[in-house]
Amino acid sequence: MKEEHKHKKTRRYGMVIDLDKCTGCGACMVACMAENNVPFREDETDKLLSLTWLRIYRLTNGKPFPETDICYLPRPCMHCEGHHGHSPCVSVCPATVTDYDWETGIVSQIYTRCFGCRYCMAACPYHARYFNWWDPVWPEGMKQYLNPNVSVRMRGVVEKCSFCFPRYQVASEKAHAEGRRELEEEEYQTACTQACPAGAITFGDLNNPKHAVYKLKKSPNAFRLLEKLGTNPKVYYISSREWVRRAGDNYLEHEFKEQKV
């Protein structure tokens, strides 16, 4: 099987996030929750219990006043490819709930198969997976606003960012009706990409030279989170600031090598 895939033309949907543009406004988080029917609670103070498929982290360089600098880092699911599609969560799932698809490169999650052991949550080094401790409770009238293309989750299952895969399904359906098999770049875009007012998020096929992400990921300022682990994530970050790039992993003093521009 592995040999076969090498010869086949595969798509690898991925994201490039420009951290220099990100203002930390949170529009992507809101768009994500609305698009994917992510439940919320009246009291969201305990972040260990809340669900955020896409979460913005605040990084600081830890220096005193004149040199103080902060950076906001949106973190979706990285859709790790690992080695031969064995991303950390896919390898450990005992129920074949989560799966790696060679055709799109997306790590899927089938909620109705999940029995809530949370092994995948322990395996994920990015904390991208969330557990439903309760059945969702929607404020009155909000059920009418739910996205019909995304199935809602029940208590006791794990969920995570799907790169808005239902949007891929909708776009494919339209393409099929028109007799096409290939999708254009703009036909399949995630909700967070479209919501970002700064245009910091770019989404597309990392294998397709026509897509913007293909070029962006090759930027000398591009890096991935926890690169050393070998998870081979499909979310790239760009920052012109060295301390931000260094924050992408737990580098020791001698390990971090500055790429020459």
Place this chain on the structure above:
Amino acid sequence: MSTSAGKTKDKESQESGVRGFIFLFFFLGFFVFLIIGWIVFPGLLYSKKKQPIDFNHALHNELVSDGCESCHYFREDGSFSGAPKLAQCIDCHEEVQGEDPEEAKFVEEYVAKEQEVPWLIYSRQPDCVYFSHAAHVKMAEMECSVCHGPIGESEHLKVYEKNRISGYSRDIWGKNIAGMKKNTWDRMKMDDCSECHVRESVRQESVQTEKGPCFVCHK
């Protein structure tokens, strides 16, 4: 001696009588529960509902030009319209045309009141299932009857049977309680979809199963 031999014989016949009773009770119980399990319970499991209007597919099929797609059409974005809305029927059925009491009922109760008919959908899948008609009908050029059966030739709508526990239509699980099927349209379970997907090798690109990835048919 003779009396003791008679006693043992008596004992033996008594024992065989007891054994007979045990066998009788065992098989009686066995068959009673077999009948309950295979005939009575499946009957109780499904509640039966009649469609609001007994629609005649055969009659309409003769009058339209484009087969099933005349009423069950694709929208511009590739999505499938499913059961027709009142707007499609109203062109012909503004007033009663024939002598069928079902048509009169339809015009009086729904067209005159401008109310949609609450059709019961036989093939409604669970929320987690994604199905694209365009992929099957347009791309794979499959006939509607492969999954839906010869419903286009039927003169009456069958009774809608709803599973009291799961709430799904019986057409999903299939009529046969043992799970046997003779026709492709007898069942609409995950195995039935994957059977065809494996045979036609539709995107066998999963790392976990080396078959179809989950996100092909799930959402």
